[in-house]
Amino acid sequence: MQERCYHCGAECDEKIILDNKFFCCDGCKLVFQLLDENGMCQYYDLTNMPGMSAKGKYASEKFNYLDSEAIQDQLIQFKSGDQAHVVFYLPQIHCVSCVWLLENLSKINPGIIHSQTQFEKKEIKIIYKPSAISLKELVQLLAFVGYEPMIHLGGNDWMKRKKVNRKQLLKIGIAGFCFSNIMMLSFPDYLSANIEELGTLRPFFIYLNLLLSLPVLLYSAKDFFISAYTGLRQKWLNIDAPIALAILVTFGRSVFEIVTQTGAGYLDSMSGIVFFMLIGRWFQDKSYDSFSFDRDYTSFFPLGVTAMEAGKEINKPLSKIEKGEILLIRTDEMIPADSIVLTDGALVDYSFVTGENAPIEVPKGATIFAGGIQKGRAIQLEVVKSVGQSYITELWNSPILKTEKNTEKSFVHPWSQYFTIVLFGIAISSGLYWWMVDSNKILPAVTSVLIVACPCSLLLTVTFTYGNVLRHLGKSKMYCKNASVLEAMEKIDTIVFDKTGTLTNHEDTHLEYIGAALSVEECIAIKSVTRESLHPLSQLITQYFNSVSTLKAVDTIQNFVGKGTQAYIGSTEILIGSSSFLKMMGVEMNSEIVGSSVFLAVNGIFKGVFKVNHIYRQGVGEMVQHLKLKGYQLYLLSGDHAAEILNLNNLLGSDVTMLFEQSPNDKLNYIQELQNQGHKVMMVGDGLNDAGALQKSDVGVAVTDQTHLFTPASDAILEGSMIPQLHNLIDYAKKGKLIIILIFILSLIYNLVGMYFATRAQLSPMVAAILMPVSSISIVSLSALLSFLLFSSLRSRS
Amino acid sequence: MSVIVLLIAVSVLVAGGFLIAFLWSVKSGQMDDDYTPSIRMLFDDEVKDTNHRQNKK
Numbered sequence: 066m067q068e069r070c071y072h073c074g075a076e077c078d079e080k081i082i083l084d085n086k087f088f089c090c091d092g093c094k095l096v097f098q099l100l101d102e103n104g105m106c107q108y109y110d111l112t113n114m115p116g117m118s119a120k121g122k123y124a125s126e127k128f129n130y131l132d133s134e135a136i137q138d139q140l141i142q143f144k145s146g147d148q149a150h151v152v153f154y155l156p157q158i159h160c161v162s163c164v165w166l167l168e169n170l171s172k173i174n175p176g177i178i179h180s181q182t183q184f185e186k187k188e189i190k191i192i193y194k195p196s197a198i199s200l201k202e203l204v205q206l207l208a209f210v211g212y213e214p215m216i217h218l219g220g221n222d223w224m225k226r227k228k229v230n231r232k233q234l235l236k237i238g239i240a241g242f243c244f245s246n247i248m249m250l251s252f253p254d255y256l257s258a259n260i261e262e263l264g265t266l267r268p269f270f271i272y273l274n275l276l277l278s279l280p281v282l283l284y285s286a287k288d289f290f291i292s293a294y295t296g297l298r299q300k301w302l303n304i305d306a307p308i309a310l311a312i313l314v315t316f317g318r319s320v321f322e323i324v325t326q327t328g329a330g331y332l333d334s335m336s337g338i339v340f341f342m343l344i345g346r347w348f349q350d351k352s353y354d355s356f357s358f359d360r361d362y363t364s365f366f367p368l369g370v371t372a373m374e375a376g377k378e379i380n381k382p383l384s385k386i387e388k389g390e391i392l393l394i395r396t397d398e399m400i401p402a403d404s405i406v407l408t409d410g411a412l413v414d415y416s417f418v419t420g421e422n423a424p425i426e427v428p429k430g431a432t433i434f435a436g437g438i439q440k441g442r443a444i445q446l447e448v449v450k451s452v453g454q455s456y457i458t459e460l461w462n463s464p465i466l467k468t469e470k471n472t473e474k475s476f477v478h479p480w481s482q483y484f485t486i487v488l489f490g491i492a493i494s495s496g497l498y499w500w501m502v503d504s505n506k507i508l509p510a511v512t513s514v515l516i517v518a519c520p521c522s523l524l525l526t527v528t529f530t531y532g533n534v535l536r537h538l539g540k541s542k543m544y545c546k547n548a549s550v551l552e553a554m555e556k557i558d559t560i561v562f563d564k565t566g567t568l569t570n571h572e573d574t575h576l577e578y579i580g581a582a583l584s585v586e587e588c589i590a591i592k593s594v595t596r597e598s599l600h601p602l603s604q605l606i607t608q609y610f611n612s613v614s615t616l617k618a619v620d621t622i623q624n625f626v627g628k629g630t631q632a633y634i635g636s637t638e639i640l641i642g643s644s645s646f647l648k649m650m651g652v653e654m655n656s657e658i659v660g661s662s663v664f665l666a667v668n669g670i671f672k673g674v675f676k677v678n679h680i681y682r683q684g685v686g687e688m689v690q691h692l693k694l695k696g697y698q699l700y701l702l703s704g705d706h707a708a709e710i711l712n713l714n715n716l717l718g719s720d721v722t723m724l725f726e727q728s729p730n731d732k733l734n735y736i737q738e739l740q741n742q743g744h745k746v747m748m749v750g751d752g753l754n755d756a757g758a759l760q761k762s763d764v765g766v767a768v769t770d771q772t773h774l775f776t777p778a779s780d781a782i783l784e785g786s787m788i789p790q791l792h793n794l795i796d797y798a799k800k801g802k803l804i805i806i807l808i809f810i811l812s813l814i815y816n817l818v819g820m821y822f823a824t825r826a827q828l829s830p831m832v833a834a835i836l837m838p839v840s841s842i843s844i845v846s847l848s849a850l851l852s853f854l855l856f857s858s859l860r861s862r863s
Numbered sequence: 864m865s866v867i868v869l870l871i872a873v874s875v876l877v878a879g880g881f882l883i884a885f886l887w888s889v890k891s892g893q894m895d896d897d898y899t900p901s902i903r904m905l906f907d908d909e910v911k912d913t914n915h916r917q918n919k920k
Binding site (some may be wrong): 186 | 879885896903
């Protein structure tokens with residue numbers, strides 16, 4: 066049995082043992098030692114194998130740019146004398162141990178005064194002494210223990226969100242306080258058989274109620290008035306307008322009754338309604354804090370780079386990089402701008418940009434595009450286009466994307482308009498009736514109608530139902546930006562898929578060997594060679610020979626960066642690399658294989674090819690068939706070559722339109738063309754190459770296999786494993802409207818009952834006070850019940 | 864009956880105290896994170912252990 070690393074849980078190939086514990090690599094062992102020295106082994110007690118693999122990840126020069134003052138100013142939130150506050154986003158946070166370790170960082174370095182994490186947001190706030198530990202050392206420490214912060218150009222947008230959230234809570238708190246106290250003070254009025262008994266206490270209760278209702282009217286309900294007012298100024302009657310009117314009428318009538326000493330008013334109903342509606346809004350708006358749906362390219366690019374000036378390395382903020390500058394790009398760093406390669410050894414992983422994950426060799430003198438990640442050794446580049454004008458970043462400046470998205474107003478508003486019209490009709494006709502019968506009752510009847518039939522039940526239904534649907538989708542690992550995404554999803558008739566990373570799995574690659582059979586000896590030799598290299602393709606080959614357990618020592622090994630490897634084991638020569646490399650080494654061969662592949666020759670004789678195939682996610686075919694049955698038009702836009710067309714035809718069926726070799730701009734334009742034909746388009750994709758299309762589409766769904774990875778701006782984020790369930794998820798999202806209609810019918814019944822009393826001018830404050838919470842609570846619970854039932858029926862289907 | 868006036872005044876004051884406590888807690892950011900504190904409270908204090916170490920040194 067293979068031992069697992071005590072720190073990160075990876076399988077241990079080599080046996081590194083310390084204190085009777087196994088470690089997969091020196092990196093993990095070092096982290097353990099550091100924690101052990103500081104008496105912090107509780108980290109390992111809280112969760113089993115909590116660590117992040119430290120294998121080959123740590124390069125200290127990577128953070129040199131943090132020495133630059135300009136960059137520090139962008140990151141540090143607050144600085145005074147001997148204290149600085151900084152907040153980092155740490156996507157690796159995943160368990161109790163993480164929180165414990167991060168909050169005890171001060172034990173490792175006394176320069177850290179205090180650190181506090183926010184688990185759901187995956188953030189850490191650190192207060193430290195700049196005199197004792199520099200920002201760079203701080204980040205290096207975080208990276209060393211396995212939590213490398215994501216530091217990017219477009220960083221801190223989270224401050225704004227927080228403020229909005231707090232205000233909403235304050236409003237709910239005040240409304241709740243006033244509502245419950247008014248309710249309590251109204252009880253004597255409802256319950257005493259003879260009001261006269263109360264004597265002088267009654268005015269005291271009533272005026273106290275009036276006082277308590279003022280904060281609700283003036284502060285808690287403020288948003289309704291503001292929204293109604295802005296709507297009316299744009300000559301548009303939104304749902305807040307009749308609600309604001311109802312609040313005002315209720316308050317006005319109550320004040321009138323109190324002043325003329327004819328009654329106690331409806332202040333309890335008014336504050337109750339405001340309280341419930343505020344809770345509904347808060348429930349619907351609770352967002353997924355650890356996701357960001359509005360990332361543009363700045364979130365993907367590093368904050369600073371190393372520039373070469375007069376032979377010296379200088380750290381510069383990315384925004385200051387201009388045309389003609391020389392940049393130094395180290396292993397695993399991103400190319401920030403379109404450039405020309407000046408040195409050998411450029412091996413670029415464009416998976417971010419194109420979705421193709423095999424690294425591409427870029428010769429000296431050729432152009433290299435922004436967004437690629439250098440996999441080879443450190444190289445130098447000359448910038449030819451500034452960051453904002455590079456090929457990939459230009460997408461965001463495309464005029465097509467400037468148009469606003471989802472400007473269509475929710476169906477709730479027209480409904481509330483009809484509702485309001487009918488309401489006024491009833492109010493006027495009951496007013497007319499009483500004008501003929503008993504003119505004293507005109508005012509009570511008309512105001513009662515407006516009080517009882519405010520469309521707040523519609524608003525409650527909508528906010529709670531969408532809130533529930535969003536939560537259930539979140540449980541199925543589909544995270545929507547907000548409720549309007551659900552409404553947009555309902556109108557979708559066309560779905561466009563990306564191939565790589567969406568229908569296929571990024572991580573799950575399958576290696577296929579084509580060529581002459583290999584002897585056991587040869588297999589051992591090949592594995593012994595490939596395990597020496599960190600190149601992703603070599604690692605794949607090592608995995609391919611998983612069953613080979615014996616290994617031999619490699620006598621000599623020579624790596625030709627970006628080309629291949631030549632190694633000797635005894636007298637056996639192994640050549641592994643690109644076809645051009647093998648030809649260069651004098652191997653004769655003719656092979657026409659497209660896609661990412663590695664060529665193999667033993668003792669100068671061509672043996673065969675390791676071909677990398679992407680595996681399609683299981684269940685993709687069925688999902689596509691379901692979508693077709695539901696009548697969706699399906700398209701596939703791939704940045705890849707058409708080599709896979711036969712497989713795809715089998716998998717998806719020939720009636721799915723497929724286009725290959727699509728540039729990011731092509732995808733964007735194609736979506737627009739579909740929209741111009743009147744289609745409502747959902748784009749399902751990943752990576753920066755789909756970013757434009759995701760943003761342009763009516764519903765952009767970003768697919769990711771690790772939710773902590775960055776996804777481009779989108780309306781929803783879907784975990785890759787849930788792709789086969791896509792049809793069910795869309796189905797469920799659409800059910801929201803059905804639930805709303807059902808509940809709305811129920812609330813109409815309540816309204817009719819209330820209306821019966823109101824039009825007879827018999828609405829006592831008590832009837833209103835009973836009707837209001839009963840209808841609100843039954844709406845809320847019915848919405849929760851229906852959305853849960855529909856969700857569990859969806860689960861049982863999958 | 865006037866004692867009721869007094870009682871109600873006291874009850875509103877007490878409730879108001881809780882309201883102020885709530886407003887203060889929201890404003891000071893205690894409601895910003897509703898998950899991590901539930902983890903944090905489970906950590907054991909290591910005070911004894913560290914003292915022990917320091918004594919040895």
